[in-house]
Amino acid sequence: MHWQRHEPQAWPDRAGVVVLEGAPGAARGEAVGRWLSQHSAGGGPTYRLQCRAHEGGTWAGLSTLIADLVAAMRERAPDLLARHAQELCLVVPALRSQLAFPQSLTDTVSDEEKTRNYAADRAYRSLHGLIDLLSEWHDLTQPGRWSIACDGYDDASALVRRFFAELLRRRGAQLGLRLLVTADPGRGAEIAGDLDPGAITAAVRLALPPTETAMSSPAAMTRLATELEQQLDDDPEAREAQLPRLIATWQRSGSPARALPWQLWLMERYNHAGLYEASAPYAGDVEAALDRLAVEDRRLYHRAVNALYFCYVPLDRADEALPILERALTLVDDPAEIARYCYLVSMLYARFLEPADQAQAEAYLQRALSTLVDADRTDEDLHFLTVFTMNGLAFVRLRQGRVADALELCRTGVARLNEHLDPERHRLHRSVLLFNIAQVHAQIGPYEDAIAYFSQAMQMDPNYSEYYNDRGAVYLKMNRLHDAERDYLRAIELSPPYAEVWTNLGQCYREMERMDDAARAYSRALDLDPGGTLALVGRADAHAALDRGELALADYDRALALEPEQPLVLASRAIVHYDAGHLHEALADLDAAVTLAPELGELYQNRAVALQELGRGDEAARDLSTYLQLCPDAEDRNDMERSLSLLGAQR
Numbered sequence: 251m252h253w254q255r256h257e258p259q260a261w262p263d264r265a266g267v268v269v270l271e272g273a274p275g276a277a278r279g280e281a282v283g284r285w286l287s288q289h290s291a292g293g294g295p296t297y298r299l300q301c302r303a304h305e306g307g308t309w310a311g312l313s314t315l316i317a318d319l320v321a322a323m324r325e326r327a328p329d330l331l332a333r334h335a336q337e338l339c340l341v342v343p344a345l346r347s348q349l350a351f352p353q354s355l356t357d358t359v360s361d362e363e364k365t366r367n368y369a370a371d372r373a374y375r376s377l378h379g380l381i382d383l384l385s386e387w388h389d390l391t392q393p394g395r396w397s398i399a400c401d402g403y404d405d406a407s408a409l410v411r412r413f414f415a416e417l418l419r420r421r422g423a424q425l426g427l428r429l430l431v432t433a434d435p436g437r438g439a440e441i442a443g444d445l446d447p448g449a450i451t452a453a454v455r456l457a458l459p460p461t462e463t464a465m466s467s468p469a470a471m472t473r474l475a476t477e478l479e480q481q482l483d484d485d486p487e488a489r490e491a492q493l494p495r496l497i498a499t500w501q502r503s504g505s506p507a508r509a510l511p512w513q514l515w516l517m518e519r520y521n522h523a524g525l526y527e528a529s530a531p532y533a534g535d536v537e538a539a540l541d542r543l544a545v546e547d548r549r550l551y552h553r554a555v556n557a558l559y560f561c562y563v564p565l566d567r568a569d570e571a572l573p574i575l576e577r578a579l580t581l582v583d584d585p586a587e588i589a590r591y592c593y594l595v596s597m598l599y600a601r602f603l604e605p606a607d608q609a610q611a612e613a614y615l616q617r618a619l620s621t622l623v624d625a626d627r628t629d630e631d632l633h634f635l636t637v638f639t640m641n642g643l644a645f646v647r648l649r650q651g652r653v654a655d656a657l658e659l660c661r662t663g664v665a666r667l668n669e670h671l672d673p674e675r676h677r678l679h680r681s682v683l684l685f686n687i688a689q690v691h692a693q694i695g696p697y698e699d700a701i702a703y704f705s706q707a708m709q710m711d712p713n714y715s716e717y718y719n720d721r722g723a724v725y726l727k728m729n730r731l732h733d734a735e736r737d738y739l740r741a742i743e744l745s746p747p748y749a750e751v752w753t754n755l756g757q758c759y760r761e762m763e764r765m766d767d768a769a770r771a772y773s774r775a776l777d778l779d780p781g782g783t784l785a786l787v788g789r790a791d792a793h794a795a796l797d798r799g800e801l802a803l804a805d806y807d808r809a810l811a812l813e814p815e816q817p818l819v820l821a822s823r824a825i826v827h828y829d830a831g832h833l834h835e836a837l838a839d840l841d842a843a844v845t846l847a848p849e850l851g852e853l854y855q856n857r858a859v860a861l862q863e864l865g866r867g868d869e870a871a872r873d874l875s876t877y878l879q880l881c882p883d884a885e886d887r888n889d890m891e892r893s894l895s896l897l898g899a900q901r
Contacts, residue, residue, distance in 0.1 A: 275461025368524030
């Protein structure tokens with residue numbers, strides 16, 4: 251990337267992104283203003299967004315853009331708001347009192363019963379849903395080319411930066427999007443690294459005078475922080491937007507430690523919503539305070555340990571969570587708390603650390619179960635905690651290959667909760683137990699039992715998209731294609747878009763021989779995740795079935811570029827080459843496929859056809875013989891033997 255040292259007389263007009271690096275202040279602001287002024291002359295929508303997360307929170311900049319659009323959509327397209335309510339409410343929390351969407355138990359259960367956080371993928375789905383929203387609004391209103399200036403982009407949250415990178419990739423051309431992002435000196439290359447290099451139309455590094463700002467004394471910042479704290483809204487959604495500024499003010503005050511409880515509050519809120527990248531910036535300060543909290547405020551200490559665990563694990567930082575939990579186990583004396591920490595450590599060993607250690611995981615779970623015997627809790631709580639721990643042991647048993655034991659632990663747990671707890675208590679965990687049993691049966695059968703348990707879980711939690719996606723996969727295995735289609739469509743309806751369910755729907759349509767529908771579903775999956783090899787291969791197969799040879803070859807090429815060692819994909823591409831008369835290319839693919847999978851007889855049969863067409867009869871005969879040796883019960887054996895005889899007669 252070449253950096254220009256002077257502001258261009260005319261900024262690039264084509265769609266793409268301009269990176270502007272320079273000291274923050276009036277001079278940089280004027281350069282941004284000139285960029286916006288040039289592009290506003292075309293009449294399209296223009297936005298100037300302040301993206302500094304420490305001032306406006308994790309959605310700073312994006313929330314302003316979305317809130318602005320919502321105001322216009324209320325008048326012209328209220329149906330868009332309804333369809334995208336889930337992601338709108340995530341990014342603009344104030345909308346939660348105005349928009350409704352189907353909520354799962356993960357959203358609605360009380361804090362004491364929240365046994366499941368959302369996966370990190372949920373935040374990314376929501377970003378894609380918002381991109382769809384902008385695309386649909388653009389198609390409806392035809393407003394002209396979009397121009398968006400993001401000031402303080404180097405201090406934007408990882409989620410906001412991901413949004414704009416994906417917006418450029420997915421819909422930059424459609425919107426005619428011209429994006430300007432600013433960074434402080436030395437940080438331009440960092441933000442450019444998040445973006446497609448081919449989308450960068452200019453990189454400008456200006457030597458600008460910084461604006462001098464008066465430094466407030468720690469005492470003044472303490473007074474301001476105290477005032478801001480007193481003004482905090484009781485509404486959690488409003489508080490979420492107010493806290494970043496309060497935290498930044500306390501950190502610059504004479505009492506920086508007073509920022510910690512609010513950092514922890516935000517971490518807990520972000521973790522539960524699956525916004526782990528938003529939680530992570532606070533983790534360093536919280537972890538650094540653990541030793542102090544262990545002495546001064548044991549309750550806050552335990553909250554901090556939990557928040558760090560549930561932040562680090564989804565971000566593939568399990569190795570950082572382990573010593574924190576091991577230290578916590580040396581400090582806690584309440585049996586129920588010991589059991590809970592043992593459970594969390596066991597899941598690190600069973601699921602998240604590499605390599606996994608199921609023996610260690612089992613040892614911690616057995617310690618948890620023995621410790622619970624002495625816990626001073628109500629009978630209901632003890633039943634729940636015991637079943638919760640047994641569920642972890644069931645997971646370990648499954649990883650150990652002891653499937654029957656795993657299923658029995660889950661079934662016993664469900665029965666115990668049903669017997670001893672009020673039906674309305676711990677409904678989320680009960681649904682998770684049923685779901686776990688269903689997942690085991692989905693792998694080993696009988697599939698009818700998987701369907702039954704999925705259905706029971708869905709009766710308790712009918713708005714959880716993944717349940718429908720997973721039950722649809724079982725229906726697909728059972729060749730109950732219309733049931734699979736129905737579940738996949740319901741999963742799509744209940745969630746912002748994700749590639750997995752669209753890929754699965756494509757697989758379903760391909761089995762139905764609805765190849766046009768399959769190609770469209772796969773295309774939707776690839777729009778969301780262009781690196782999905784299963785969707786690429788599926789779409790290539792659909793194109794091949796529809797005699798769209800060039801499109802099929804393009805997708806096979808992409809799939810093999812991502813994962814070269816796919817013998818069946820090579821064989822499929824060879825067939826398309828053969829049908830197009832590209833015999834040498836077909837033979838090269840089949841040679842590569844045979845090298846990768848010499849035990850697959852069908853590859854030799856296909857290669858024999860190409861070799862015979864090229865006049866290489868001896869080699870074709872050798873491949874047919876190999877095919878018959880590898881597939882002695884082949885249905886076409888008689889035909890292949892006749893072909894072999896004919897080849898022999900031609901020698």
